[in-house]
Amino acid sequence: xxxxxxxxxxxxxxxxxxxxxxxxxxxxxxxxxxxxxxxxxxxxxxxxxxxxxxxxxxxxxxxxxxxxxxxxxxxxxxxxxxxxxxxxxxxxxxxxxxxxxxxxxxxxxxxxxxxxxxxxxxxxxxxxxxxxxxxxxxxxxxxxxxxxxxxxxxxxxxxxxxxxxxxxxxxxxxxxxxxxxxxxxxxxxxxxxxxxxxxxxxxxxxxxxxxxxxxxxxxxxxxxxxxx
Ligand code: DX5
Ligand code: ZN
Numbered sequence: 267x268x269x270x271x272x273x274x275x276x277x278x279x280x281x282x283x284x285x286x287x288x289x290x291x292x293x294x295x296x297x298x299x300x301x302x303x304x305x306x307x308x309x310x311x312x313x314x315x316x317x318x319x320x321x322x323x324x325x326x327x328x329x330x331x332x333x334x335x336x337x338x339x340x341x342x343x344x345x346x347x348x349x350x351x352x353x354x355x356x357x358x359x360x361x362x363x364x365x366x367x368x369x370x371x372x373x374x375x376x377x378x379x380x381x382x383x384x385x386x387x388x389x390x391x392x393x394x395x396x397x398x399x400x401x402x403x404x405x406x407x408x409x410x411x412x413x414x415x416x417x418x419x420x421x422x423x424x425x426x427x428x429x430x431x432x433x434x435x436x437x438x439x440x441x442x443x444x445x446x447x448x449x450x451x452x453x454x455x456x457x458x459x460x461x462x463x464x465x466x467x468x469x470x471x472x473x474x475x476x477x478x479x480x481x482x483x484x485x486x487x488x489x490x491x492x493x494x
Pocket of ligand 1: 282283284285307309340414415416417418419420445446447448465466467468469
């Protein structure tokens with residue numbers, strides 16, 4: 267089955283597995299899938315581009331085996347070119363690399379497309395925005411960090427809102443994803459500014475009473491209302 271970002275609803279809700287219980291990953295995935303998740307966000311960190319370490323292709327491959335949801339792989343790594351083939355082979359649908367470490371984003375996007383995946387480009391709040399603008403015609407999604415990449419559970423940075431509007435202004439059909447500190451209130455703000463894929467880790471997996479359905483519905487409602 268071919269999954270594409272273009273098939274996602276607006277807004278689309280992307281639970282970030284970083285906040286899930288990794289000891290029960292298949293159960294967590296089944297639960298967010300049943301709760302209405304539109305895609306899964308997987309955070310790859312190398313201890314170099316960001317100080318934290320997380321998962322690699324072996325985990326993506328195991329996740330692929332237990333779900334049909336679109337796998338949205340966020341590469342917070344210094345050398346994405348070295349690893350994109352392994353992540354594509356593991357079953358990723360979308361590979362997002364960071365603009366900060368891609369001097370030729372178009373070449374990276376082309377390579378990702380050759381591997382049969384869609385391509386996203388991401389940027390931290392203080393990153394090289396011009397690179398995003400130049401890359402836009404060649405990518406399928408822009409991922410604007412609404413925190414500094416590296417850890418879950420951080421506070422949404424409202425100063426990114428004008429950047430969301432700016433990026434929205436030069437996109438055509440590409441998706442605009444936000445990531446970091448997304449709860450219903452910040453989802454509404456981000457969606458009003460133009461975001462249409464909402465990543466939420468803590469906001470879903472640490473929901474009160476463990477009610478993932480309610481958490482995802484609240485994000486969808488907040489994100490939808492704002493973009494009406
Ligand atoms: C952090 C990651 C995020 C993280 C978001 O660098 O890119 O995807 O899981 O976590 P929350 O939703 O808890 O801010
Ligand atoms: Zn992420």
